[in-house]
Amino acid sequence: MRKKITNVTIHSIVQKPYKGELIIEDGKIAEVGKTCSQTVDEVIDGKGGLCFPGFIDAHSHIGLNAEGYGFEYDDVNEMTNPVTPEVRTEDAFVPTDAALKESALGGVLVHCVLTGSANPVGGLAFIVRHTPSNLTGDKVVQRDVGLKMATGENPKRVYGAKNQMPVTRMGTAAVIRKYLQDGKNYIEKKAKAEKEKKPFFETDLKLEIAEKVLKKIIPVRIHCHRSEDMLTAIRIKEEFGIRMVIEHATEYLKVREEIKKSGVPVILGPFMSCRPKVELKDMTYKTYKGALEDGVLMACMSDHPVFPSQVLRLQAGMAVAYGADEEGMFRALTIMPAQILGIDQDFGSIEKGKQASLCIWDGHPFDARSRVIWNDQDSWTAL
Amino acid sequence: MKWILKNAILHPVTAEAFRGSLLIDKGKIAQINPPERKGTQTFDANGHHLFPGIVEEHCHIGTHGEKTNQTADQDTNEWSEPITPEMQALDGIKIFDFGFRMALANGITTLNIFPGSGSPITGVGVALKNDPSLRFEERILIKESGLKMAFGENPKSVHSKTSKTIQTRMATAALIRKAFQDALNYEKKKDKEYNRRMEILLKVLKGELTAHVHVHRADDIQTIIRIADEFGFKIHLEHATEAHLIPKIIVERQIPVAVGPMFTAKYKIEVNNRSLQTPAILERAGVKDLSLITDHPVIPIWNLPIEASMAVHYGLSEDLALRAITINPAKNLGLDHRIGSLEVGKDADMILLDRELLDPTHRVLYVWTNGNLSYDTEKEGMVL
């Protein structure tokens, strides 16, 4: 089954926008250009709309707190133990969460779903895409894509209330360090057992994940708002030689030099909110502009349900209002999060061979009045 | 609009079944076996069974949120205080609750909705016509259909934890006595401010409102009879699980009894003597004013006709079994002039079934309320 989309302006992200056509075959982009020559089974007239790659929300809790069900569907934070690397968002994800459909209406077709930030060591994230299926399995793009960690006020508040470590930022850093050190010891023990050809080695599922982190198979996705928390995170990264992504990075501008030097990507947001916590005091949309200017790998997050994923695009629009480069903000919704998440071979731009994760808009996505009138997954269309 | 329903086996409930037709006019049953008229819209029932819409005398549809959050949408029991006659079930109902559709799809066209049984006096019920084509306020048949009271384990277990006013059955009785005495004192008082709580209790004392009393055990039944005698008000017994142990008392005083829900486990001590034979035993003792209830969501409301079936299995007459889910609850609510049987002048609330109502394997095919088709199972599917 080959489908052709005609009569659209293609915003491929990798090229300047142009009026063109593209062909979809087996869910992939088979051809894209000013005109496409292959014969097709179906032609979709885009009616002069704007064709964008589906936006990627690189930091979300969508599906972990299904809309309209309250506490019964609240599976964001396993707040019973500060170190829970073994928990997985895939196990708690609700594929019928109404927010997934709504996000698609806002152009967001891919979500990276993380655990919350109550625990210094949170759990494993996974990536889903929007599909009409009611199964998680049909939505999975990639499993176990990062280990969530958290610094700052949240772990302190949660475990402080229980008189349990950590009650300070020092405690949080210590809990994280101990976990990673346990992981190092575990790797050594495992290697030794192998060397001595021991018949039996006792595996530990918590530390198997630390092994993946320490061997750089997966990155740490660390929640930081304040500058000192980001520096602590980078310090730990250097000590253990691990891969890291800094999440939120609210005070990015205060330590932009250090972050740039460290090579750590940042996922910024959600800045379209109020400031109920001390660590959010200096939150500003200007951060996006700064990060773009610095040339660091940067993505724009919703942190859904903190800020609804459906209107992620408006947050990017606000960043433009505060001086960020418009084309840069489109990259922060597409190719840059794809690169950070390691799915850029399939997602993040309109190029031959990539997944046809596409939306047609009837107007500029940063304009609140614009709508998605077609996407590659839903039978629904307003074309 | 006039229309004719023809070729049905009519079960009027108040008379023997017969094959025939009905003329419906302005939402009412206008004529039985009308002459054929040209130009009148006709519905062919294909020889299926037509019964009056079923009447549920005691349920919590709408106050209990169906298929929804366990606390956010649960508004059945205002358990903050033990005596709350000023509560109205009407104010706790979620209009678009799925339970209404569940009831309609299974042929239940009138619902009496009570507050729960968590307090000695919980509040006032409301009787609704389950007609989705009407605006909500238009569905109200009786705004104050009875004062709900409760005895036994429920008020005890709730208020020993919440208001800490009840530890024993004695306190439940004492609080009820005090409430009615307060109402009498209030009435005598000069220059009084309007007190809704007292006014509702006075309505009960004056016989304008009936007390519907949640009660299981025989001793509790006798306690409420004692109190009702002391203050001289009318009671109906709800659940009445051990009524079959003291049928004489009930027959002598001609107290209406609503038995059910019959299909739950014996999970409370006070229901240990629950028996599927209770309706049959009461009938044999001479009780005529028997109705059956599901107490939905305690058991799903589709069980209401099945309770009647099982009562027949255990010896209840088919006649009383049918009355117990139609005309008897209608009478207990004071609505028997409008609903509960297929008779000329009554609301055209009717259900068409492929087998007899008492056969639990029947399927409801169509439901009409006030003469309008409200549920078409072939199109909308069974809710079960």
Place this chain on the structure above:
Amino acid sequence: MLIVKGAQIWKDRGLKRLDFSVEGGKLSGFSPSLLPGPHDEVLNLSGHYVYPGLIDPHTHVGLLEEETGNFAGDDVNETTSPATPGVRAIDGINPMDAGIRNARNYGVTTVCVMPGSANVIGGEGVVIKTAGKSVDGMVVSSARKIVKMAFGRNITWTWSKKEKYPSTRLAVGAVLREKLNAAKNYMANPERVCTYEMEVLANLLKKEAIARIHVANLEDIETIARIAREFDFDYVLDHATALHTNVEFAKTLKVPVILGPLNVAGKSFQSYDVTFASVKILLEAGLLVSVMSDAPVIPLNLVRLQLFLVDRYRLDRSDILDLFTENPAKTLGIEKQTGSLGIGKDADFIVLDGDIFDYRSRIRSTYINGNAVGGEDYEMDS
């Protein structure tokens, strides 16, 4: 030898006019006409109907007792740890429970009794006949070993109230993975110290036991399927309330399902999707389907109501009876012993004075291992 004469009997998916004989508690012969010998006892059941005894594959009778109020007879959930593979249902069963009496009086001759669903790993279940004073003598020994598990919101509901792990569904799968990994370590360790808990889980990984998993929502069924693939064990989906919402997925699982309790309102977040239609949908999808009462959730004296209500979906009546007889027997691995009427099988049968689908017909007597043990009139007498 007992010769039963004159009845319509349900055999090979239909009613047939056959006599049959019972010897040593087993069915020993079927024939249109059996001639009794001089020492044979004869039971004339002309005008009566004989069906195999019903099987309920998922109950808590004896563990969660009726007629005892809230606490004294409640031994269903050992909620002191989220994984208690070492506890056994058999040690908590009171054979005098009214629930078990109800079972035999209303035609249920075999039940599977399992711990509740508050723990990820609840403990070992057991299959018993419903008559006897000592539970040990009631055990159906041919049944496959059972490890009860539970998934989804029942777990988090229980443990979040205690503010203990696993308080969210993030961690429910993690508890199971951790325990199964411990069992793998245990099996691989040449210097292991034997523990009953680990032996139970080792049985599961060796496929001597089967996991019986309480699960309702589709996403939790997916998680279970994922973990079962990771650790390679056999399982049955119990409740499986939302499975019918994706038939194609259900077909790929290739596991038995036990649906129910179906005669309940949508009172909790796990029963939003509950419907009798699921029976029809999953049967048509070719799955091995049984129906449970979850007694005492639905007491076993009402087991026939479920039959009537399933019948509203107008399925083949043989298929409906299978839901309560042969299918649960296959799921429990006892189909060679009971669940149908055949030579060599246990003489577990019920005698009715009419067709089982006629609500007026009554169960006149229930036979277990060839002995009359109950019937509806027994209840009347008590």
